[in-house]
Amino acid sequence: MVLQPHRPEQITLLAEVDDSAKKILTPEACQFLAILHRSFEPTRRELLFKRQLRQRRWDAGETPDFLPETKVVRDDPHWRGAPPAPGLVDRRVEITGPTDRKMVVNALNSDVRCYMADFEDSSTPTWSNMIQGQINLYDAIRRQVDFKIGEKEYKLRTDRPLPTLLARTRGWHLTEGHFLVDGQPMSGALFDFGLYFFHNAKELVSRGAGPYFYLPKMESHLEARLWNDVFNAAQDFIGMPRGTIRGTVLIETITAVFEMDEIIYELRDHIGGLNCGRWDYIFTFVKIFRNRPDMILPDRGDVTMTVPFMEAYVKLLVSTCHRRGVHAMGGMAAVIPIKNDDEANAKAMASVRADKLREVLAGHDGTWVAHPALASLAREVFDEYMPTANQIHVRTPDVEKITAGDLLNPQVPGKITLDGVKKNIHISLVYSEAWLRGIGCSPINFLMEDAATAEVSRSQLWQWVRHGVSTVEGIPLTKEYMLSLLDEETKGLISKAPAGNKFQRTAEYLAKQITGEDYTNFLTELFYEDVTTKKSSKSSRL
Known part of the structure; x- marks a missing residue:
C-alpha cells in the first residue's frame, strides 16, 4: 500500500489493512510516523552502532563504570525529575501483560493502580498483534472494549476508576518490517509510540491522565536523550504542552545502571521513574561478559535478588530515584496460581509475599504482578509497609558505598547443575x-x-x-x-x-x-x- 500525501510513494505498507485497522492507520497517523522516522532514524542508527563499539571494549577486557564526563550531573544535589503526573502518584501495584483484547479487559478490571500494556517482551511483534493491540488500547481508553466469546462476556467494570494505562514500546534495536518510510523499515519503538500517542494523547488528558510509557532496553543516557527529543517533537506536533508525556525507564541493562542519574536528567521533564527489570538485567550481565571466563554465573535459579550484584543494583536504583524525586518501581512476580495443589500454591504465594516484602522494605514505590490473582497479595504487603501514596521521601544515604565492583561482582552462591x-x-x-x-x-x-x-x-x-x-x-x-x-x-x-x-x-x-x-x-x-x-x-x- 502506498500513501500519497505531499511526498508521494514514500510510505509503503507491506501488510493487509482491514476495516478495523483503518481507524489506526489513517493517512494523518502514517504521516506522523513518517515525520518521526525522518527526524530520528539517523540518531537511532548511530546509537545502535555505539552499542557495538561498547561491546568490543567489553570483549577486550574493559568493564563498565560511572562516566567521568557526566560526573557533574551525578554530583549536583539540586536538580529533580518532574513530580508524579496525574494517575501516577500511587503506583503500588501494576499489572503487566500483552495487548490482546481479553488481557486488556482483565488487566483493567484488576485490583491494581496501573496496567502496563506491553508491545514488547510479552508480545510477539506480528503485524496482527501490533495493530490489534493498538486497536484494543484505543477502544479501552474510550471505554468501548467490551466483547463476547461465545456466551462469556468481557466488560470493563464501572464500580470504581480503572487503573492508569501505560504502554511499553519495543526497544530501540527492533524495527517494524511492515512499515517502510523512504524504503527503510521504521523503528518498532517509534511505530508503537507514534500510533498510540497520535490517537490517544488528547483523549487520555481529557480523562484525567496522560500519554504514559514504559521505555525498555536502553543502554545509555544518550538513548534517553533521543526519547526526550521524540517526546518534545510529538507534543509540539499536536499542540500539547511539553512535559505531558511521562516515561518510566526500565533499568534492565548493565550499562544503564551506571547512568541512572544521567537517564533521569535527560528525561527530567518527562520522567515517570525507573524500574528494576530483573531478568533482562541478568541477561545483559551474561551477554556483555559472555567472552569472559571470570564472569560466569551459576544456574539461573540461584541468581536471586539477594545475591550481591543484584542487591547493589536495587539499592543504587532506589537511592538514585528518591534523591531525584521520582518513583523506584520493583520487579515482576511471575508466579501463576497453582490449581489443585494447595500445598504447592501456598508455597508459591509465600515466595511472592517474601519478594514483595523485600521490595517495599528496600524502598520501592510499587511493584509488578503478571496475574490478577497476585494483585491483592502484593497490595496487602505494600499497604502494610507503605501507608503513604509512595515513599519517594525515604532516603538511603549509604548509596555512596556502592561501587562499580559491587555492581559487577560475579560471585554468586550456587552451582551449574x-x-x-x-x-x-x-x-x-x-x-x-x-x-x-x-x-x-x-x-x-x-x-x-x-x-x-x-x-x-x-x-x-x-x-x-x-x-x-x-x-x-x-x-x-x-x-x-x-x-x-x-x-x-x-x-x-x-x-x-x-x-x-x-x-x-x-x-x-x-x-x-x-x-x-x-x-x-x-x-x-x-x-x-x-x-x-x-x-x-x-x-x-x-
Missing part, C-alpha cells in the same frame, strides 16, 4: 516455539515467562559451552553434548505437542545459539523474519 542446564534448554525451546506461533507470554512450570527469561537461559548455555564448564555432577558441557540434550528435549516436546507445532524450527534456531559459537544480540531479532507477513505494496490501500 545438569538440572539447570536442562531447565534452560526447556525454557528456551518452549518459550521460543510459542513466540514463533505469535504468543509472546507463556506459562511454563507455573511461571509467566517472557522473552527476558528465554534470553537468560540461552545466553547461559552459550557461555557455559564457550568456556568449557562442567556441571557439578562432572559432565563437560561440550557442543556435542549440548546439541544431544537439545535434540532429546525437542523430540520429547514434539511427541506431546499438537500438529503444526514449531519445535523443530525452533531447535534449528537454538542449535546455533547455545553452543558457544554464533550469538545474536536478541532472539527477537533472530526470529523476527519468521513472524512477518509482508505483502506486496499493491496488496492493500487505505
Whole structure:
C-alpha cells in the first residue's frame, strides 16, 4: 500500500489493512510516523552502532563504570525529575501483560493502580498483534472494549476508576518490517509510540491522565536523550504542552545502571521513574561478559535478588530515584496460581509475599504482578509497609558505598547443575516455539515467562559451552553434548505437542545459539523474519 500525501510513494505498507485497522492507520497517523522516522532514524542508527563499539571494549577486557564526563550531573544535589503526573502518584501495584483484547479487559478490571500494556517482551511483534493491540488500547481508553466469546462476556467494570494505562514500546534495536518510510523499515519503538500517542494523547488528558510509557532496553543516557527529543517533537506536533508525556525507564541493562542519574536528567521533564527489570538485567550481565571466563554465573535459579550484584543494583536504583524525586518501581512476580495443589500454591504465594516484602522494605514505590490473582497479595504487603501514596521521601544515604565492583561482582552462591542446564534448554525451546506461533507470554512450570527469561537461559548455555564448564555432577558441557540434550528435549516436546507445532524450527534456531559459537544480540531479532507477513505494496490501500 502506498500513501500519497505531499511526498508521494514514500510510505509503503507491506501488510493487509482491514476495516478495523483503518481507524489506526489513517493517512494523518502514517504521516506522523513518517515525520518521526525522518527526524530520528539517523540518531537511532548511530546509537545502535555505539552499542557495538561498547561491546568490543567489553570483549577486550574493559568493564563498565560511572562516566567521568557526566560526573557533574551525578554530583549536583539540586536538580529533580518532574513530580508524579496525574494517575501516577500511587503506583503500588501494576499489572503487566500483552495487548490482546481479553488481557486488556482483565488487566483493567484488576485490583491494581496501573496496567502496563506491553508491545514488547510479552508480545510477539506480528503485524496482527501490533495493530490489534493498538486497536484494543484505543477502544479501552474510550471505554468501548467490551466483547463476547461465545456466551462469556468481557466488560470493563464501572464500580470504581480503572487503573492508569501505560504502554511499553519495543526497544530501540527492533524495527517494524511492515512499515517502510523512504524504503527503510521504521523503528518498532517509534511505530508503537507514534500510533498510540497520535490517537490517544488528547483523549487520555481529557480523562484525567496522560500519554504514559514504559521505555525498555536502553543502554545509555544518550538513548534517553533521543526519547526526550521524540517526546518534545510529538507534543509540539499536536499542540500539547511539553512535559505531558511521562516515561518510566526500565533499568534492565548493565550499562544503564551506571547512568541512572544521567537517564533521569535527560528525561527530567518527562520522567515517570525507573524500574528494576530483573531478568533482562541478568541477561545483559551474561551477554556483555559472555567472552569472559571470570564472569560466569551459576544456574539461573540461584541468581536471586539477594545475591550481591543484584542487591547493589536495587539499592543504587532506589537511592538514585528518591534523591531525584521520582518513583523506584520493583520487579515482576511471575508466579501463576497453582490449581489443585494447595500445598504447592501456598508455597508459591509465600515466595511472592517474601519478594514483595523485600521490595517495599528496600524502598520501592510499587511493584509488578503478571496475574490478577497476585494483585491483592502484593497490595496487602505494600499497604502494610507503605501507608503513604509512595515513599519517594525515604532516603538511603549509604548509596555512596556502592561501587562499580559491587555492581559487577560475579560471585554468586550456587552451582551449574545438569538440572539447570536442562531447565534452560526447556525454557528456551518452549518459550521460543510459542513466540514463533505469535504468543509472546507463556506459562511454563507455573511461571509467566517472557522473552527476558528465554534470553537468560540461552545466553547461559552459550557461555557455559564457550568456556568449557562442567556441571557439578562432572559432565563437560561440550557442543556435542549440548546439541544431544537439545535434540532429546525437542523430540520429547514434539511427541506431546499438537500438529503444526514449531519445535523443530525452533531447535534449528537454538542449535546455533547455545553452543558457544554464533550469538545474536536478541532472539527477537533472530526470529523476527519468521513472524512477518509482508505483502506486496499493491496488496492493500487505505
